[in-house]
Amino acid sequence: KNEVEQSPQNLTAQEGEFITINCSYSVGISALHWLQQHPGGGIVSLFMLSSGKKKHGRLIATINIQEKHSSLHITASHPRDSAVYICAVRLSGTYKYIFGTGTRLKVLA
Amino acid sequence: GAVVSQHPSWVICKSGTSVKIECRSLDFQATTMFWYRQFPKQSLMLMATSNEGSKATYEQGVEKDKFLINHASLTLSTLTVTSAHPEDSSFYICSAGLVRNTDTQYFGPGTRLTVL
Numbered sequence: 001k002n003e004v005e006q007s008p009q010n011l012t013a014q015e016g017e018f019i020t021i022n023c024s025y026s027v028g029i030s031a032l033h034w035l036q037q038h039p040g041g042g043i044v045s046l047f048m049l050s051s052g053k054k055k056h057g058r059l060i061a062t063i064n065i066q067e068k069h070s071s072l073h074i075t076a077s078h079p080r081d082s083a084v085y086i087c088a089v090r091l092s093g094t095y096k097y098i099f100g101t102g103t104r105l106k107v108l109a
Numbered sequence: 110g111a112v113v114s115q116h117p118s119w120v121i122c123k124s125g126t127s128v129k130i131e132c133r134s135l136d137f138q139a140t141t142m143f144w145y146r147q148f149p150k151q152s153l154m155l156m157a158t159s160n161e162g163s164k165a166t167y168e169q170g171v172e173k174d175k176f177l178i179n180h181a182s183l184t185l186s187t188l189t190v191t192s193a194h195p196e197d198s199s200f201y202i203c204s205a206g207l208v209r210n211t212d213t214q215y216f217g218p219g220t221r222l223t224v225l
Contacts, residue, residue, distance in 0.1 A: 045216050088153070095141055
């Protein structure tokens with residue numbers, strides 16, 4: 001079993017839908033990142049979380065340290081949100097990150 | 110917010126040549142930079158940790174003589190793929206950590222390397 005698991009692996013939504021992507025991890029962490037990777041590969045860091053909740057525009061990220069779980073929510077989804085969303089955790093006491101395999105999101109107009 | 114750039118964003122080279130990829134922190138100083146590699150439809154995998162002024166630390170299975178890393182300053186790390194082979198074709202990504210806050214990492218946009 002991977003130390004960082006994301007679900008779903010693939011997601012297709014209609015424009016305007018509320019989307020949730022989940023990330024569960026089995027290791028001790030000091031931080032968790034949500035990354036967005038567009039076709040062609042470029043990566044954008046969306047959030048870095050160590051506790052609680054963060055919001056940026058239509059994106060909301062939450063983390064529950066006790067349950068070792070984080071969610072990324074997209075409200076009022078749009079075709080331009082189509083991308084791969086990657087969860088990355090930083091191992092406690094180290095600089096090392098472990099990445100999930102990503103969730104491929106496609107938002108249809 | 111902090112910005113990390115990579116250059117070039119994509120490169121195509123012939124087998125046997127060497128390719129240098131730069132990773133720069135544009136508005137902050139980074140004591141540590143990390144190099145990752147991503148093969149198609151796979152997760153990013155850490156290749157090495159680059160510390161300013163000292164030798165890089167390579168992950169198991171990564172050839173240090175093939176992937177040369179130089180962290181010459183607090184704002185620049187370079188990855189040189191030497192004697193590139195088609196199997197080195199991949200997406201290479203760097204991230205950088207702030208001097209004062211080691212929990213904060215900023216990711217570069219990545220460099221796509223294609224070796225013919």
